[in-house]
Amino acid sequence: MGYRVVVAGATGNVGREMLNILAEREFPIDEIAVLASSRSQGDEVDFGETGRKLKVQNIENFDPTGWDMALFAIGSEGSKAHAPRFAAAGCTVIDNASLYRMDPDVPLIVPEVNPEAIDGYTKKNIIANPNCSTAQMVVALKPLHDAAKITRVVVATYQSVSGAGKAGMDELFEQSRDIFVGDQPTPHKFTKQIAFNVIPHIDSFLDDGFTKEEWKMVVETKKILDPKIKVVATCVRVPVFVGHSEAVHIEFENEISAKQAQSILREAPGVMLVDKREDAGYVTPVECVGEYATYVSRVREDPTVENGLALWCVSDNLRKGAALNAVQIAELLGRRHLKKAA
Structure with missing residues (x-):
């Protein structure tokens, strides 16, 4: 016996990826509904590579009563409008937006990291998916x-334009084309030219000079991993279509060598270590597209601090950063709590 599953925001990049991953992982589904705004009502989307077409329904008119779980990829405004309604009807919401991440009554989950935290989901019947980075x-x-x-x-991030949605991907393509034909590229989605450039600015600026994206990395890491960890981030948008990269410098309380870290990471769930210390012996964003793993390369000791390491981390932000993590949360929810499927 499977679940009755809703995917909200099914016409967007993350929503489509959720459908792909649900199909790829053969998530136990008895019935699936795909939702979006009224603009997309009646459109069809693919259910992965199953050959099955799903007709999009208007989320405004959808009755969530009797549905088991809903994967939301509709942004904070959409979540604010609809997540409480779905949750109150008994349909557990797994939300990709930032709205509920820091709510103390909503668990913020990465299944490889803090699966036990999901047990608190019943307070609001909502589970938050963290920021992709x-x-x-x-x-x-x-x-x-x-x-x-x-x-x-x-941490310094090198975040792809797909993190800004379809409009971000379109802008990189259009600006690149404009430059090649000699036209002046015009920013619309981003604050400055993104083609052949990098922009040290993601999301809005806060009073302390950091951006909201950087703040998210700090507070979410503390909530998921350990509130005592000090975190500082610089988040940069780069002209890459899909795949976020990060240069991470870590200080430890106890001694740890690069060799020990490599050995640990080689066996870690969700991690793929590719660290050959030679030309092409590392992973770049292009190579991680379509993959489930978080790739780690360039593990080395930081000689400037006691018990320090530096590493390079790459992942498909539409997958592990969003859709895959949401599906993994759904799988975890099923195993620990709903237990419908055999």
């Missing part, structure tokens, strides 16, 4: 924290 980083940090206790993390 946070998700991949904590997957790499968790096994190292268990081994030597992390005290401080300094």
